[in-house]
Amino acid sequence: MRRWNGWGDEQFSLSLPDSGQDFLSDRIGPGRQLGNATLEAVCDQVPASRLPEHPAIHTDAETRVRHARGQSLEDWLAMRSGDFGPFPDGVAFPESGDMVRELLAFAKDEDLHIIPYGGGTSVAGHINPVDHGRPVLTIDMGRMNRLLDLDEDSQIATFGAGTPGPLVESQLKPLGYTLGHFPQSFELSTLGGWVASRSSGQQSLRYGRIEQLFAGGTVESPEGTLTLPTIPASSAGPDVREMVLGSEGHLGLITEVKVRVTPIAEREQFHVLFFPDWEQARTAARRLVQQKIQLSMLRLSNATETETQLALAGHPKQIGLLETFLGWRGVADGKCMMTLGLTGSKAQYSAALKQLKALTKSYGGVYTGTYLGNKWAEKRFTMPYLREALWDEGYAVDTLETATDWNNVDHLMHTIESTLRDGLADEGKRVHVFTHLSHVYSQGCSIYTTYVFANGDDHDTTRRQWQRLKQSASEQIVHNGGTISHQHGVGKDHAPYLPVEKGALGMALIRGLGRTLDPDQRLSPDTLYAWNDKESS
Template identity: 55%
Template sequence: MRRWNGWGDTAVSNPLPDATAAVLAERIGPGTPPRDASLDEVMASVPPSRLPPHPLVSTEPEVRLRHARGQSFPDLIVLRSGRVPAFPDGVAFPRDAAEVRALFSYAREAGARLIPYGGGTSVVGHVNVAPGDAPILTVSLERLQQLHALSEEDRLATFGAGVSGPRLEEALRARGYTLGHFPQSFELSTLGGWIVTRSRGQQSLGYGRIENLFAGGRLESPAGPLVLPSFPASSTGPDLREFVLGSEGRMGILTEATVRISPLPEREDFHALFFPDWERARTAARELVQSGTPLSMLRLSTPQETAINLALSGHPRMVKVLSGSLSLFGVGSDGCMLVLGVSGSRRAVESAQHTAMGLAGRHGGVRVPLLGQKWLKGRFRAPYLRNTAWERGWGVDTVETATSWSNVPRLLTAVEDALRGALADQGERALVFTHLSHVYATGSNLYTTFIFRLGKDAEETQARWLALKTAASRAMATHGGTISHQHGVGTDHRPWLEAEKGALGLSAIRQMLGTFDPTGMLNPGKLV
């Protein structure tokens, strides 16, 4: 069963080893485990629904609670503390586009606002209910999971937009194909959610970003349906797919999507390499992607993240042996770990690996067997650490951005320094570390994790998180980074959007949204 107040399935956990807890206590101070509210306590706070009855709508308290928030750190705070400021008045479960249209009519008559809900994995507030006078109807797409069509000749597949990552891949793999889109939220997130937030998959270097994979589909809006044909290319004015990509539920509800699929790779390998220092590691990563070597993934940790991840692994003896071995090859305390993936035919994989290892070796890269496969095995387990860290008294969150290669050092320093100093006036410290998980010929993203002590109560914890988030966001806006590379805007990034889009750009977005949703029925307060 899915957790109602944290990440993932209740049957899965990622324990925090005592050795890891000791490192955190030493670096940022001992954690104080908070008292979490129980499910019964929070359900008792769910108010009566303001919606009239409808056969597609559930007004059960637990259903409404489970659809009230996403997976951002503020969401974790309010759910764990039991202080949820607002709940949807009902949750609808349409089975097709016709029922979505019927819900629009129902909402108009009830004076309600609608929030589209896919997997509920947003970390920036996309699905959150804000207090207000109008009733809120959350529209869950979990019943729109069918594979409608698959053309091997065209390499196109059409799914209901509510299909989850595992179900989508299961359907494609049964036919010998894959989408290749694996965000860290893969187990719970949905195809529609990936599209309307412009998400990134861990192997997008090889398979493409979601905007490359999204070929067309159907959007139901309050003003009517928008049908997007799946042309291989077209020069008929602005691409309407781009209106849907990143629209965050403000212009309509995506009910089905056609995606470009790839044959399952004959072989797929993941390798870990260590470099003596950050400059050589970053240069190797840049040269690898600019060389056109057909890699499916490249992930590079800074010296700080490499050292912290090894320290937090909970295996001090293994780390000591690894460090001793690497020192023989000139990799010391400033070492950086790079994980790269290669996917394709056996011959193509062998050729790409030969090229990549040769280039890495010229910059001092040393391959460590098995660590790449170890990373692959646990790549979807990291979010579970937020649950266990919270229970030990520490908060874990991330920020992410992207910039040009020449600006990576400046932006990296600015973001990390901002986070490390954000709680200084409170006498608190944050543990901060970064990796590059998506690289391009012209630049890279920066994905930064920060760990801090929870406050004595929910308000203090929220204040600490907000100070950290604001400091990092200000550094991004000031030092040439996008406010969001892969998590979208939602509510958390909305204050910073004008700095990136400009006043005229925001005005154009508002006008476009108003064309599809003239009365502002959909997902109020998100994006703009």
């Protein structure tokens, strides 16, 4: 069963190896363990629902608790402290587009707010209810989770929008296809959520971001059904399909998603290389993508992330042997680890391996084979469980991500890191910060930064400290040439920073789209932009 107050399946957990605990304690001091509210105690706080009875709507306390929060650090602290804030008044689980239309009509009659809910993995406050006076109905799309059609000629699969990652792949695999969309939240996040928040999967170098994979589908809006035809390319005016991407629930409920699928590749392995320093590693990453070597993934850890990953991996003896080997090859302190995915036919795979080895060698790269890379791939969807292990040791962990052009990568990365590292110095607190480049493009790349700090005296203090860090780093991102999000979307947490990026006219266009399909402003209040804020465009 899914954890009600954290990530994933409650039967599964990870623990922090001793070497990881020692490393963190050395960097940021001992952790501070805080208590965990019980489900019973939280359920007891849930107020009576304001919704009239409806056969498809669940109003029991536990269902409402389980849909009240996403997965940001602030959500985590809310769930652990029991201080949740507003709960939805009810949750519906439609099984068809007809049911969604019926729920939209009910919401209009009863003057409700609606929150479309996919897997609830938002890390930016998207699906959290807010209290603007109207009762809140959360619509969980999780029962619309089937492969409905596969057009093998066009390589387009149609799915119910609530299909989560594992069910997308397990329904395509026997037919010989993959979608190839693997966000780290793959276990729980859904097709509809990926489209609505412009998600990016770890192997987007081969398969593309969701923008490239989303071919069309159906959206049920308060003003009617929007059908997006699957056309390979078109010059027929602005692309309505593009308007649905990143709409974060404002245009309606996406009920069917048509995606471009790919036959399963003959060969796939993940390889690891180490570089002597960041300058050479970052240049090699840029050259690899600009030379269009056929990779499916490139992830480059900076020196602190490399050191942290090796410490958290456990197995100090094997890591010691690796470091001795790297030392002989001139790769020691300051080393940076690059993980590369190679996916394709046998011929493509061999050609790409040869090309990447030649290119990286000229930047001092030391190739170590596939052992570490394949281990990473094996565990890539379990890493989110580490948050639980860190929490148990008394540490809070969060991530920030952005993207920028290559000529600004170092400046932006250093600015984000130093802002976070020094962000709580006036409270006598150290923050451990490290970064990797997670998605690379010819023009630039994403920057993905993780920060860890020991919990404060209580949940509230920890939340306030997180808010200080998040706010100052977000301001630095948008004022230093970065986007407020490369892949996590806007939600409520990033909404204050969006106007810097889009400008006043851009925000007016975005609001205008919402107003056209949702004139009563029922959908996703305060996500993407403030609810009922008619004046500020």
